Amino acid sequence: SAVRLVQSSVGAGLHGFRHVRSAQVPTFRLTLEELVHEATGCRLVHLARQDANNAFAIQLRTTPTDSTGAPHILEHSVLCGSAKYPVRDPFFKMLTRSQATFMNAMTAPDFTIYPCSTQNPTDFYNLFSVYLDAVFHPLLSRMDFLQEGWRLEPVNLQEPQSPITIKGVVYNEMKGVFSDPDQLFSNAVRQNLLPAGPYRHNFGGFPGAIPELSHEQLLQFHRRHYHPSNATVFTYGSLPLAEHLRFLDSECLAGFGRIDCSATAVPLEPRWSKRARRPRGRPAEPLPAAGQAGHPGRELPVWRRLPSQGQLPPALRVLPALRR
Numbered sequence: 001s002a003v004r005l006v007q008s009s010v011g012a013g014l015h016g017f018r019h020v021r022s023a024q025v026p027t028f029r030l031t032l033e034e035l036v037h038e039a040t041g042c043r044l045v046h047l048a049r050q051d052a053n054n055a056f057a058i059q060l061r062t063t064p065t066d067s068t069g070a071p072h073i074l075e076h077s078v079l080c081g082s083a084k085y086p087v088r089d090p091f092f093k094m095l096t097r098s099q100a101t102f103m104n105a106m107t108a109p110d111f112t113i114y115p116c117s118t119q120n121p122t123d124f125y126n127l128f129s130v131y132l133d134a135v136f137h138p139l140l141s142r143m144d145f146l147q148e149g150w151r152l153e154p155v156n157l158q159e160p161q162s163p164i165t166i167k168g169v170v171y172n173e174m175k176g177v178f179s180d181p182d183q184l185f186s187n188a189v190r191q192n193l194l195p196a197g198p199y200r201h202n203f204g205g206f207p208g209a210i211p212e213l214s215h216e217q218l219l220q221f222h223r224r225h226y227h228p229s230n231a232t233v234f235t236y237g238s239l240p241l242a243e244h245l246r247f248l249d250s251e252c253l254a255g256f257g258r259i260d261c262s263a264t265a266v267p268l269e270p271r272w273s274k275r276a277r278r279p280r281g282r283p284a285e286p287l288p289a290a291g292q293a294g295h296p297g298r299e300l301p302v303w304r305r306l307p308s309q310g311q312l313p314p315a316l317r318v319l320p321a322l323r324r
Helices: 002-007 070-080 090-097 121-136 142-148 169-177 181-193 215-225 241-251 319-323
Strands: 017-025 030-037 043-048 054-061 100-103 111-118 151-154 164-167 231-237
Touching: 030 241, 043 241, 054 121, 070 090, 070 111, 070 121, 070 142, 070 169, 070 215, 090 100, 090 121, 100 121, 111 121, 121 241, 142 169, 142 215, 164 169, 231 241
Parallel strands: 043 231
Antiparallel strands: 017 030, 030 043, 054 111, 054 231, 100 111, 151 164
């Protein structure tokens, strides 16, 4: 089969990809194939398994350099139309027109991922085409930035003289996030535990910093981070790997060269020379009514135990086994 052809020899090439390694994963009854696109450096990880539900995901390393929420706003904005699909919100239109079993987009502290799955092969490649074009050729119009990021507008649109306020999909979402004490606490832990690298920034966007992001800065972030050289593509299921490779190369990757993406890498965090204590306040809250308990204070001891290089220590290597 086409899969065995690619598995036959490490270093073999097919549709512009070089085969790097194969690995059997008996626990999940699948075979892992890793390949690299020679021209762009795009990495492909394929999980071959007899499963009618086929999936793909496009992942990009989107390490933030500030707390303006550029990775988060970009995740929203690329789904508002692309060069090949210049319709309003193609992502939401596909929700009602495809047979997808899962469609989403997610931003994390150091990456953004666009996953999708379906049981229909034709639907699979239709969705793959929409996602690839959205990620690598989005329209990113100023109007989309104002809608998804932030904008100034009157509190009452029917009364232009009413007070001006800040609105925007991501801005409003992050206002809700930062009104949650649990979110504030976890954000403070990450900032204080890893203060030297990108994790000191809020990847979703801090409401006070989001208005500092301009449309041009968002375009620059896309040019630096949303490139095949900075991407890993995942595919899963029973569809032939060779067809995935042909589709990726002809549909998308053949139009790109390779760029230097070393600036998006996460640097090692320097070790502390001594223990640190970081008191952190929280927004003022009204006093609880009579008979009601107030929100308790919190204190969390945190240790960084993972080595900077090499394998995990034996005590941590047993954790995956305990989860089975």
